[in-house]
Amino acid sequence: MAKKRVTKPVEERRQEIIGTARVMFTENGFDATQMADISNKMKVAAGTVYHYFKSKTELLYAVIDEITSENTQEKQRLLNETEGSAIDRLKFIFTAFENGELHRDLSSGFLSDPAIIQYYLTKMASSYLLLFSSLIEQGNADGSWSCEYPTETAMFILQGMAGVMAKEQEHKDSPQESSKRIKVYTKFALRVLDVVK
Structure with a gap:
């Protein structure tokens, strides 16, 4: 039967x-x-x-979309549970970034092609935009910094983060080199935000 x-x-x-x-x-x-x-x-x-x-590539993009969505939701949850000012919460995000938590999926076997990596990074930057722009607006309200253009600044910072990750993949940075690069970028991002305390 x-x-x-x-x-x-x-x-x-x-x-x-x-x-x-x-x-x-x-x-x-x-x-x-x-x-x-x-x-x-x-x-x-x-x-x-x-x-x-x-196509298989179209399916891969759907997988990447799912990964970035899950990562964004998880970071939003953790951020909501983090106490302190906006600058404290931003530093939490950058610490997670430094520890590799925001881009651990780049080590996956299916993220090896440059075009696929670029799609992943662009998608990641886009998915984190609301989270970062809201955080910047909170920082304006609590005095952590003074930022006239929250959304545009968030886009700038996220594209920079994506660039850092792309460089890591291109140069196959050691953990020490990666950590140093991220620390330098974190200082730069805080300056962009015109930190006042």
Whole structure:
């Protein structure tokens, strides 16, 4: 007797594909994973994955979107739990950055292509924009700094952070070199914010 076909809601199936691809890209690498491997793992017809994603690269971008969304939500939660002034909370973010917590996914096997890394960094900067601009506005209110253009300044800082991470990947920095680079950038970012205390 033929097995009954399992039909799932569109979004549920899409998320299942993304989740399966994320695991397989991480474990086996992007290049070594084929779309057929993903459909086999899910036990679905080969065309099912292509119905939702026209290419493996498009699927990878969806995986990256999910990663950056999760990271942003987690950092927002941690930031909400951090007491103190805006400058204290900003330093918390930069400390996490220095420890590699904001970009640990760059070490994943599927983030090796320069174009893919650039997409990841651009997506990360975009996803953190609201978090940083809100923090800058809080700093204006509590006297941590005086910043006339919160959103534009947040964009500038985030693009700088993305640049630091890109350099790390390009030069394969040691942990010590990476830490030094981030500390220098942190001082620069605080100057951009016109810190008054």
